[in-house]
Amino acid sequence: MITVHTFGWVPPFAQGLVRDMRVRWALEEAGLAYKVRLIDAETQQAPDYRALQPFGQAPVYEEDGLSLFESGAIVLHIGEKSEVLLPRDQEGRARAVTWLLCALNTMEIVIQELAEIDLFTPDEDWAKERRPLAEAMVRKRLSELAAWLGDREYLEDRFTAGDLMMTTVLQILRHTDLVENEPVLAAYVRRCTARPAYQRAYEAHMAAFRKKAS
Ligand SMILES: N[C@@H](CCC(=O)N[C@@H](CS)C(=O)NCC(=O)O)C(=O)O
Missing domain, CATH: 3.40.30.10 (Glutaredoxin)
Known part of the structure; x- marks a missing residue:
């Protein structure tokens, strides 16, 4: 079990x-x-x-x-x-793993920094100084991800573990309107979280x- x-x-x-x-x-x-x-x-x-x-x-x-x-x-x-979660064909599987690692290593790192500033240390002087740059980096990454997604339903031609991980990483920003401001990403998160x-x-x-x- x-x-x-x-x-x-x-x-x-x-x-x-x-x-x-x-x-x-x-x-x-x-x-x-x-x-x-x-x-x-x-x-x-x-x-x-x-x-x-x-x-x-x-x-x-x-x-x-x-x-x-x-x-x-x-x-x-x-x-x-x-x-x-992971396509059985080698290429599909490698692409799914790529997106899972992208979620953790390219997106989560910058998103987590912003979330930690906002949720744990919003009143510290260093945090106030750092926040604009941290938010700008998140905005940049979100708009790049939205550009990739475009009209796609998922990051590749079907749902994979990459979408699962990306969705949970984007959700870390739920205390902000940053994802809502990227309608492609907002719709993507809604689509993935609507899954039974x-x-x-x-x-x-x-x-x-x-x-x-x-
Ligand atoms: N990279 C780890 C991070 C795990 C993590 O940060 N877990 C949080 C909860 S979401 C936690 O345990 N926080 C308490 C702590 O760090 O002491 C993973 O993805 O599993």
Whole structure:
């Protein structure tokens, strides 16, 4: 049985964005059942959790004695089990992996910097100084991505793990209007998140927080 370890509670600004969403969504696309272990701050520090995730972060993925961390690696591993995520032809598969890495390495790096300024340190002098440049870089990347997408429904000729990862990265900007200001990207995120597998993953992800709040 597959087990996903993730947080039992996070503040509202992070709910829906915790990276277990990527893993849950991939598992739903692949049609694989899983269970969830909800962890807290104390568990993050515990040696047995550090043995699974050296940085104490979420998510962790366990399956029959195999444990993985890094959401990108986990989604790729799940992709091995499902053609919905990774095309079986070599070129299609390489392109999907390319977009997954682009999401993490070209887009998320600049998007995460802006999000961290806005959500964690908005009032620091250095952050106020840095923010305009950080936002300009995000705008540039978004407009380049929108230019690639153009009339396409997905990054390639069909949905892949690359779209899954790109969508979750663009969602990090939900506290801004930057994605909405790129109508091609806004429509793309709506298209991807309308997928039944995303909806099921989101419901399950949010259910833990609702339970904790009640
Ligand atoms: N590169 C890692 C990042 C994991 C990550 O940043 N997880 C966040 C939750 S979304 C976390 O655990 N934050 C708490 C911490 O860093 O202590 C991945 O993609 O899995």
